[in-house]
Amino acid sequence: MSLSPLPTIYLASASPRRHELLKQIRVEHEILNVPAPPGEDEPQFAGESAADYVQRTALEKAQRAEQYLIQQEMLIRPILSADTCVILENEVLGKPQDAMDATRILAKLSGKTHEVHTAVVLLHRGEIAQQVSITRVTMRTLSLKEIARYIESGEAYGKAGAYGIQGLAAVFIEKIEGSYSGVMGLPIFETWSLLSKQLT
Numbered sequence: 539m540s541l542s543p544l545p546t547i548y549l550a551s552a553s554p555r556r557h558e559l560l561k562q563i564r565v566e567h568e569i570l571n572v573p574a575p576p577g578e579d580e581p582q583f584a585g586e587s588a589a590d591y592v593q594r595t596a597l598e599k600a601q602r603a604e605q606y607l608i609q610q611e612m613l614i615r616p617i618l619s620a621d622t623c624v625i626l627e628n629e630v631l632g633k634p635q636d637a638m639d640a641t642r643i644l645a646k647l648s649g650k651t652h653e654v655h656t657a658v659v660l661l662h663r664g665e666i667a668q669q670v671s672i673t674r675v676t677m678r679t680l681s682l683k684e685i686a687r688y689i690e691s692g693e694a695y696g697k698a699g700a701y702g703i704q705g706l707a708a709v710f711i712e713k714i715e716g717s718y719s720g721v722m723g724l725p726i727f728e729t730w731s732l733l734s735k736q737l738t
């Protein structure tokens with residue numbers, strides 16, 4: 539039972555972290571993963587800011603799920619989606635392709651403060667509600683040896699910025715200003731505020 543009675547929702551995301559965070563606040567949900575068509579790697583448009591980019595990709599994820607549900611005649615619940623980006627000096631650092639890419643990304647983040655933007659979108663009865671959480675994360679300086687050992691752990695993959703604050707990489711994080719759950723992929727405060735305003 540959550541803190542206010544909410545209908546069951548669809549979570550349009552394959553991220554196990556988002557599922558865990560929704561479970562933490564006891565929001566009943568069904569996971570729906572509608573991947574982008576192959577070859578579409580969510581490119582950033584020329585002139586599009588990182589902040590606009592993450593909001594657009596979160597909305598597109600929700601709309602892909604909505605289209606799928608309409609086709610299946612299954613659009614019976616509100617749809618929640620989110621997208622997380624790591625941004626350093628207006629450059630979006632996505633998920634690493636391989637070990638070399640992960641090394642490059644972590645070497646860039648080492649000793650610097652970056653931002654993690656997570657956009658959350660709720661689609662309900664034809665309306666779009668959206669919120670963005672922005673967190674500043676300071677990573678201490680990492681040695682190349684540490685980066686290599688971290689990548690060997692396997693935790694860098696499938697995560698924006700090639701690290702997961704909730705795992706081994708916690709020892710790299712000197713300071714965060716903002717939302718811990720937002721860095722993990724689903725900012726609980728903003729998500730609850732959307733759900734409780736739109737669905738009760």
Ligand SMILES: Cc1cn([C@H]2C[C@H](O)[C@@H](COP(=O)(O)OP(=O)(O)OP(=O)(O)O)O2)c(=O)[nH]c1=O
Nearest residue numbers: 551552553621622697698701702703721722723
């Ligand atoms: C920075 C950071 C990111 N992440 C994760 C959260 C997201 O799952 C992922 C960013 O990728 P996303 O594209 O936002 O999400 P996803 O591909 O995992 O799932 P889907 O597109 O189906 O919704 O990075 C962490 O788990 N910990 C962290 O500290």
